[in-house]
Amino acid sequence: MTHINISDSSPVSPAPSVAGASTCPRERPQSQGVDRSLRPQNAFTSFRPEEQNNTEVVAQVGSTARIRCYTHFLGNAMVTWTKSDEELLLTVGERIYTSEPRYFISHVRHRKLWELSIRDVRAADAGAYECQVASHPLAALFFLLRVVEARAVVPDGAALHSRAGVRLRIQCQVDLATEPVSHFFWYHNGTAINFSKTRSLTVVTHDYCSYVVIENVTWADSGVYTCAPLRARPANLTLHVLQDEQRSALHKGRAHGDSARAVASVLSPAPPAWLLVACLVGARPSC
Known part of the structure; x- marks a missing residue:
């Protein structure tokens, strides 16, 4: 199975599953922007249709997945996109046939390219997609979209x-x-x-x-x-x-004293009701 990654910008190789410290070099602060120079990829530009079949496309949640179907050697026949595992019709030619606004179709004639885009990818978008070419005989190419959560x-x-x-x-x-x-x-x-x-x-x-x-x-x-x-x-x-030892000891001492006072206030028994009454009427001046 062919494996590629598709994202919002030009496709690039995926990040390591867990990068080591060496993958985070000392760079300029974020306020100055990020170096996003990407290497262009020419995948499938010269592939025959049958060489694209069963291609796996990987997209992360929240990004835009782009599934590219090249129709070299099949003429200018129209393409129909479906989500084959749900028998859901998505596009016919350049027209969208689903009420889901996240789908978009792009046809680049000189490259014989029909590209299905899915914006704001969700986990539920994962599955099998079919690019059916209205040639004679009919040709169908299948793609598997795998969605990952970064x-x-x-x-x-x-x-x-x-x-x-x-x-x-x-x-x-x-x-x-x-x-x-x-x-x-x-x-x-x-x-x-x-x-x-x-x-x-x-x-x-x-x-x-x-x-x-x-x-x-x-x-x-x-x-x-x-x-x-x-x-x-x-x-x-x-x-x-x-902290340093002196401040740490001081901090611990204060914390211990505060805790002791808090415990003492909680454990001290409340005065009986008759004593409170006696204090209020002046019978116990020592209250």
Whole structure:
């Protein structure tokens, strides 16, 4: 079975299933844009129709899937697209025959190309598609659309410990993406930090990965960081900032004292009702 990836832009090779640290080089900050130079692909431009049959097309949720049917050696015959596993008629020639507005047909005559596009791909769009050519005899080419859901992966795991005063890099990568990620949205305790002017940090992104650089880690940097790539499931990481021994001991001492006072206030028995009445009428001046 032939295997290709189709996405919003020119097709590219998919990202590794789980990229290593080397796949996230130090690049310019996200605010300056992303390098999305893509290599053009000429798949099927010279293939005979039978060489396209049973091609698998991979698209990720939220992207645009493009299924390309070339009719070389079949003349200028009209093409009908159907979702064959559901017996659903989609297009006849350049006319759409479904009420679903996400479908679009493109006919490039000089390339003998009939391209079916499905915008905002959903998991339910996966399945078998048929490109039927009205030639004599009739010719039919079958394509299998596989839909994947990209997801963010934090290589450091769910928790990260760091000392205060150091320079820290929190990294995030995307697994199962069929195209480079144009935007990574970062949050700290639910607040967006990509372009924060009050924090000493920088967000850097490159193709399938992104990272946050904190120049001087402080206690305020602790908490939950969320990496939310566009069209991918987000991932969380909790940063624990370790203070110096003196401050840590002081913090623990205060916490212990506060806890003791809280326990004491909870466990102290309430005064009986007769004592409260006596205090109110002045019978017990020591209240």
